[in-house]
Amino acid sequence: MSRMEVYSPEGLRMDGRRWNELRQFSCQTNTHPNASDGSSYVRQGNTVVLCLVKGPMDTNRATSTTRASADGPVLNINVSYPPFAGIERKKRSKNERRLSELSIVLERCFLKTIVLKNYARTVIEVNLTILSFDGGLLAACCNSITLALIDAGISLYDYVSAVSVGIYSETALLDLNSLEESDLSFVTVGVVGDSDKLNLIMCEDRLPLDKLERLINLGIQGCHQLRKLMNDTVKEVGVELLSKRQ
Amino acid sequence: MGLDYNISNNEQQFVLDALKENTRLDGRKLLDMRNVEIQIFPDEYGHVDVKLGKTEVACKISASIEQPYKDRPFEGLFQINTEISPMCSPFFEVSQGASGGTSSRQTSEEILISRMIEKSVRRSNALDLENLCLVAGSKCWSVRADLHFLNYDGNFIDASCIAVMTALLHFKRPDVEVSGDDIVVFDTKQRDPVPLSILHIPLCVTFNFYNPNGDEENIKGESNGELIVVDTNLIEERLSLGSMTITLNKNQEVCQLLKSGGLNIDASLIMNCCTYAAKIVSQLTDQIHRVLKEDEHKRINPTEQKELQTVNSREAS
Amino acid sequence: MSNIISITRPSVKQAKDEDSDDMDIDEELNLNDAKAKEIQDIVVPGELITDDPSWMRGHGTYYLGEKTYSAVAGVILRVNKLLSVIPFKGRYNPETGDHVVGRIVDVTNKRWKVDVGAEHDAVLMLGAVNLPGGVLRRKSETDELQMRSFLKEGDLLNAEVQSVFHDGSAALHTRSLRYGKLRNGIFVSIPSNLIIRAKNYAHDLPGGVSVIFGVNGYCWLYKTKLDNSPGVGPKSSLERKFEAGVKMDAANSAFSPGMGSDAPNKLEEKASWDIYSDKNDSISATTKETISRYRNSLLALSNFNVAVNETRLAKAYEISLGYGDVSELVKSDIQKSIAEDLINDEKMRG
Numbered sequence: 001m002s003r004m005e006v007y008s009p010e011g012l013r014m015d016g017r018r019w020n021e022l023r024q025f026s027c028q029t030n031t032h033p034n035a036s037d038g039s040s041y042v043r044q045g046n047t048v049v050l051c052l053v054k055g056p057m058d059t060n061r062a063t064s065t066t067r068a069s070a071d072g073p074v075l076n077i078n079v080s081y082p083p084f085a086g087i088e089r090k091k092r093s094k095n096e097r098r099l100s101e102l103s104i105v106l107e108r109c110f111l112k113t114i115v116l117k118n119y120a121r122t123v124i125e126v127n128l129t130i131l132s133f134d135g136g137l138l139a140a141c142c143n144s145i146t147l148a149l150i151d152a153g154i155s156l157y158d159y160v161s162a163v164s165v166g167i168y169s170e171t172a173l174l175d176l177n178s179l180e181e182s183d184l185s186f187v188t189v190g191v192v193g194d195s196d197k198l199n200l201i202m203c204e205d206r207l208p209l210d211k212l213e214r215l216i217n218l219g220i221q222g223c224h225q226l227r228k229l230m231n232d233t234v235k236e237v238g239v240e241l242l243s244k245r246q
Numbered sequence: 247m248g249l250d251y252n253i254s255n256n257e258q259q260f261v262l263d264a265l266k267e268n269t270r271l272d273g274r275k276l277l278d279m280r281n282v283e284i285q286i287f288p289d290e291y292g293h294v295d296v297k298l299g300k301t302e303v304a305c306k307i308s309a310s311i312e313q314p315y316k317d318r319p320f321e322g323l324f325q326i327n328t329e330i331s332p333m334c335s336p337f338f339e340v341s342q343g344a345s346g347g348t349s350s351r352q353t354s355e356e357i358l359i360s361r362m363i364e365k366s367v368r369r370s371n372a373l374d375l376e377n378l379c380l381v382a383g384s385k386c387w388s389v390r391a392d393l394h395f396l397n398y399d400g401n402f403i404d405a406s407c408i409a410v411m412t413a414l415l416h417f418k419r420p421d422v423e424v425s426g427d428d429i430v431v432f433d434t435k436q437r438d439p440v441p442l443s444i445l446h447i448p449l450c451v452t453f454n455f456y457n458p459n460g461d462e463e464n465i466k467g468e469s470n471g472e473l474i475v476v477d478t479n480l481i482e483e484r485l486s487l488g489s490m491t492i493t494l495n496k497n498q499e500v501c502q503l504l505k506s507g508g509l510n511i512d513a514s515l516i517m518n519c520c521t522y523a524a525k526i527v528s529q530l531t532d533q534i535h536r537v538l539k540e541d542e543h544k545r546i547n548p549t550e551q552k553e554l555q556t557v558n559s560r561e562a563s
Numbered sequence: 564m565s566n567i568i569s570i571t572r573p574s575v576k577q578a579k580d581e582d583s584d585d586m587d588i589d590e591e592l593n594l595n596d597a598k599a600k601e602i603q604d605i606v607v608p609g610e611l612i613t614d615d616p617s618w619m620r621g622h623g624t625y626y627l628g629e630k631t632y633s634a635v636a637g638v639i640l641r642v643n644k645l646l647s648v649i650p651f652k653g654r655y656n657p658e659t660g661d662h663v664v665g666r667i668v669d670v671t672n673k674r675w676k677v678d679v680g681a682e683h684d685a686v687l688m689l690g691a692v693n694l695p696g697g698v699l700r701r702k703s704e705t706d707e708l709q710m711r712s713f714l715k716e717g718d719l720l721n722a723e724v725q726s727v728f729h730d731g732s733a734a735l736h737t738r739s740l741r742y743g744k745l746r747n748g749i750f751v752s753i754p755s756n757l758i759i760r761a762k763n764y765a766h767d768l769p770g771g772v773s774v775i776f777g778v779n780g781y782c783w784l785y786k787t788k789l790d791n792s793p794g795v796g797p798k799s800s801l802e803r804k805f806e807a808g809v810k811m812d813a814a815n816s817a818f819s820p821g822m823g824s825d826a827p828n829k830l831e832e833k834a835s836w837d838i839y840s841d842k843n844d845s846i847s848a849t850t851k852e853t854i855s856r857y858r859n860s861l862l863a864l865s866n867f868n869v870a871v872n873e874t875r876l877a878k879a880y881e882i883s884l885g886y887g888d889v890s891e892l893v894k895s896d897i898q899k900s901i902a903e904d905l906i907n908d909e910k911m912r913g
Binding site for chain 1: 354357358360361364365369370371461462464465466487488490494498499500501502503504505506507508509510511512513514516517520521524
Binding site: 026033118119121151154192240241 | 906
């Protein structure tokens with residue numbers, strides 16, 4: 001297979017998007033009402049993530065031993081990456097470093113977003129399952145956790161929305177798929193609400209410092225867009241619930 | 247976490263009030279690094295001890311000849327081994343699995359520290375792995391960096407990164423001669439050992455964030471009351487409401503950047519941090535080079551050095 | 564930076580809306596009006612509710628300076644000057660006086676831990692239960708030792724919330740013969756916000772089945788008790804027993820469980836032990852089937868987010884009879900039509 005062009009001179013990417021286009025985004029909440037307190041299903045292009053939230057509940061009910069904290073909830077995030085999720089079928093060990101790092105990063109992201117004082121001495125368990133992976137893993141996980149926490153009725157200060165942004169010579173590209181991710185340096189940016197404040201920023205590749213600002217700017221805009229999409233879904237679901245309850 | 251480090255409310259208030267007035271417990275300004283002491287052990291190559299205030303990290307590089315990974319026949323092996331023992335601080339427990347094996351008891355902090363160093367040094371290709379290849383697919387050098395955490399007073403990441411990079415720059419492997427499938431390894435006395443090929447020097451700078459008005463302020467508030475502190479010590483690190491670690495090299499390239507959670511920080515402020523970090527990194531890089539040069543000088547003129555040693559004078563008497 | 568273009572999946576909503584257009588147009592308009600009002604009141608986390616500092620901030624909100632924001636996705640509730648947001652979903656929040664159904668999860672020092680579906684497990688103190696031998700009997704050390712013979716892990720009970728601690732966890736009591744261990748039926752859990760608040764949560768339904776709607780969303784469907792049977796019964800027997808309990812209290816300092824005797828207080832004691840019996844009465848196959856039908860009807864309503872009370876459940880049961888066998892009721896489409904039929908039926912009646 002000949003090497004595909006990441007960004008053609010006409011301004012089109014491998015999958016036909018322009019530089020500032022998000023992938024198709026769709027989300028659902030309350031997908032697993034019986035198995036969890038809150039659940040969500042997020043699809044960003046071909047990356048599909050399922051998130052189940054259990055809790056807040058008593059610490060002795062948690063699956064792993066947890067010490068209760070008087071200041072706020074203990075947040076346990078567990079990411080599972082089944083063998084079929086990637087392009088190659090590959091079994092990953094449960095405590096692969098990359099995954100444990102991912103869950104720690106996510107834990108820290110959301111701990112300060114939850115209104116802590118409401119949930120002293122409780123555990124909130126978050127189980128993420130990556131159903132299909134095509135880039136933007138951290139971003140999709142962030143978005144799905146946000147939705148699932150909202151669905152669970154847990155008090156949050158605001159939405160956390162995240163997106164990945166890559167750089168191709170001088171052009172910043174929004175929301176990379178896995179092919180682009182493997183070719184380009186990219187940054188994942190997470191924003192709280194509709195502010196310009198970053199909750200999360202993660203970069204694992206080499207990247208010229210002077211390009212960083214451009215990436216962050218594009219990322220913030222993308223996050224706001226995603227927040228709007230998630231917001232619409234949450235409201236839609238709310239209206240539907242209300243109409244039936246009476 | 248073995249123990250929790252408890253800080254009384256008054257103490258917390260004191261530290262935060264001091265920070266608000268741009269002073270810290272040890273008299274530094276908010277954006278001052280502690281003094282970095284790099285000590286190279288004279289008897290060996292690649293054995294370095296770095297002190298950042300009371301934080302102390304030692305790094306030892308070793309190399310052996312092994313078989314490369316099947317999917318990467320032209321690359322050598324490079325492994326960074328970090329294990330935080332209770333020796334440095336009672337907050338850390340003995341982790342069961344040595345050498346990279348993640349045991350369930352490893353705390354999130356330990357995992358983050360080791361991943362951070364891994365990403366900064368290994369993933370950013372600081373060490374040229376192709377240079378370590380001897381016979382494609384069958385023999386290559388395997389370089390291993392062992393990090394020992396000797397004392398904990400905050401900011402392990404920055405200190406370890408300096409230690410690993412200095413040690414890698416200092417390390418020399420024995421010279422080898424390859425003829426066909428045979429490899430002859432020469433003793434360091436027979437032939438001068440060869441330094442590793444280092445492509446760039448990534449160094450970490452960690453920023454910690456505080457907000458004296460409480461962390462809710464940063465979520466919606468317009469005011470930017472947050473304080474940014476570089477190179478925190480233990481108490482400051484415990485009190486911080488979030489941190490960001492950026493790894494840069496002297497060429498102004500970001501090798502790794504992570505801020506997860508904590509206070510929400512304005513993008514422009516983050517950019518300021520990055521530019522400031524670039525400044526620190528270039529100073530540190532210069533310092534590392536200076537130390538290495540001094541060491542080399544000492545090794546070339548061993549007599550000069552010997553006269554300075556106390557062991558010598560005792561033998562003489 | 565120019566704006567971001569996003570691609571979303573074309574929504575299927577359109578088709579649905581067209582379907583409903585076939586219905587009465589006037590009604591649709593009314594619905595839309597109501598909807599518009601509701602949308603106004605729906606807030607999401609981080610949304611500004613008001614910047615008027617005179618409001619008191621209640622649950623589901625947070626504030627910074629003078630601005631009050633929502634912390635959950637839900638509906639704004641204004642009571643006098645108190646502003647709170649009721650989330651669409653969420654765990655049960657115990658309040659004093661709530662009638663709940665719970666499951667014992669732990670037996671510890673002088674107390675049982677009870678799962679009531681709240682954020683924290685509720686506690687049921689040994690002193691807050693009726694023990695065999697009458698209401699006023701003192702709890703002895705022997706009682707502490709044999710707590711498991713009264714209630715053990717996994718047992719279901721209904722109880723009232725006696726008080727709520729500052730962290731939101733509840734203390735329960737079963738000091739009434741309406742409360743206690745649950746037998747002769749099955750447990751159904753539905754979201755707690757689907758329980759319509761009422762005066763009374765225990766009801767007899769047609770078909771010889773009774774239901775207890777726990778305010779926490781845990782429900783119990785069981786064979787209706789005959790009036791003369793002991794244990795959890797209607798009020799008349801409760802009063803009777805209360806008197807009896809007082810009478811025999813003095814004589815009963817050391818009780819011996821299950822001793823058969825014809826003396827009236829011994830009979831009472833035997834009856835009280837039955838409260839904690841693990842044995843079900845014999846239940847006929849038809850009653851069992853009726854119970855299952857009620858269960859499936861209840862689940863049908865909850866799956867389609869219809870709030871329930873006893874009249875709705877009875878109605879749903881009635882409707883479900885038109886859908887054939889009990890086993891048919893687990894199918895999603897049938898559940899949906901039961902829920903829709905129920906709502907339409909109510910609309911017709913007004």
